[in-house]
Amino acid sequence: MNNINRIQLCQYLFRSLDVPEEFDGFRFIFICDIHHGRCFPAKNLRGLVTLVNAMKPDAILLGGDYVDHDPECIVTFFKEAARFSAPVGVFGVLGNHDRRTDADLSLECMKESGITLLDNDAVWVERGGERIRLGGVGDLWTTTQDIRPMLKGTRKEDLMILLSHHPDFAELLPSDKIDLMLCGHTHGGQVSFLGKWIPPWPGSAKHKYLTGIMKEGDTTVIISNGVGTVGPPVRVFAKPQIWEITLKREAEVPIQ
Numbered sequence: 001m002n003n004i005n006r007i008q009l010c011q012y013l014f015r016s017l018d019v020p021e022e023f024d025g026f027r028f029i030f031i032c033d034i035h036h037g038r039c040f041p042a043k044n045l046r047g048l049v050t051l052v053n054a055m056k057p058d059a060i061l062l063g064g065d066y067v068d069h070d071p072e073c074i075v076t077f078f079k080e081a082a083r084f085s086a087p088v089g090v091f092g093v094l095g096n097h098d099r100r101t102d103a104d105l106s107l108e109c110m111k112e113s114g115i116t117l118l119d120n121d122a123v124w125v126e127r128g129g130e131r132i133r134l135g136g137v138g139d140l141w142t143t144t145q146d147i148r149p150m151l152k153g154t155r156k157e158d159l160m161i162l163l164s165h166h167p168d169f170a171e172l173l174p175s176d177k178i179d180l181m182l183c184g185h186t187h188g189g190q191v192s193f194l195g196k197w198i199p200p201w202p203g204s205a206k207h208k209y210l211t212g213i214m215k216e217g218d219t220t221v222i223i224s225n226g227v228g229t230v231g232p233p234v235r236v237f238a239k240p241q242i243w244e245i246t247l248k249r250e251a252e253v254p255i256q
């Protein structure tokens with residue numbers, strides 16, 4: 001069984017002059033690939049929600065794959081996830097597991113839980129007369145991706161944060177306006193050799209987008225290892241992660 005005490009907290013300061021002054025220090029948690037099911041039961045989920053709420057983020061972003069394959073788990077997942085609490089709100093996209101298990105039920109339960117769905121949609125988050133754009137696209141494997149709602153009414157200098165369950169969408173980004181893209185899906189390989197070589201498995205993405213932080217054009221792409229597992233509850237060189245990202249109004253520092 002996956003143990004939430006093993007989760008690694010990855011902290012990242014996202015520096016950009018597109019960060020409005022009012023959002024300097026804005027802090028959010030990004031969580032994905034929880035895969036609630038036999039190997040990540042409701043008890044763990046409850047612990048995870050409590051852990052994240054205790055960090056008192058301004059917002060919570062969810063990157064999809066909330067369940068493994070059991071429709072009943074969709075109901076229990078969103079019942080527990082309704083307790084995620086942040087002043088600006090809780091936002092998320094669906095992953096391939098959510099859509100393949102039961103897309104309609106996932107959408108219905110997500111709505112009931114009070115989590116804002118960002119699949120092919122976007123919102124402005126406002127603070128003190130300034131605003132940032134937060135949006136998402138549908139999962140690359142199981143539905144369509146439409147980034148037009150995200151781009152609507154935006155300027156290059158707006159800070160734009162995009163959620164995409166699948167990281168390979170980074171290569172398809174039709175715009176250089178996206179500042180930060182948050183993804184999961186890969187589990188960091190889940191079982192890899194020294195975090196580099198992974199055996200072929202159905203969830204694999206291009207190795208370019210296996211884990212960590214990288215640049216695709218003007219966009220900073222963060223790929224989380226996620227929290228849960230698919231198949232056996234084993235992770236090798238791919239620790240479970242949640243990300244704490246703080247926005248900083250400062251010139252960008254090149255990624256090493």
Ligand SMILES: [Fe+2]
Pocket residue numbers: 065095096097165185186203
């Ligand atoms: Fe996935």
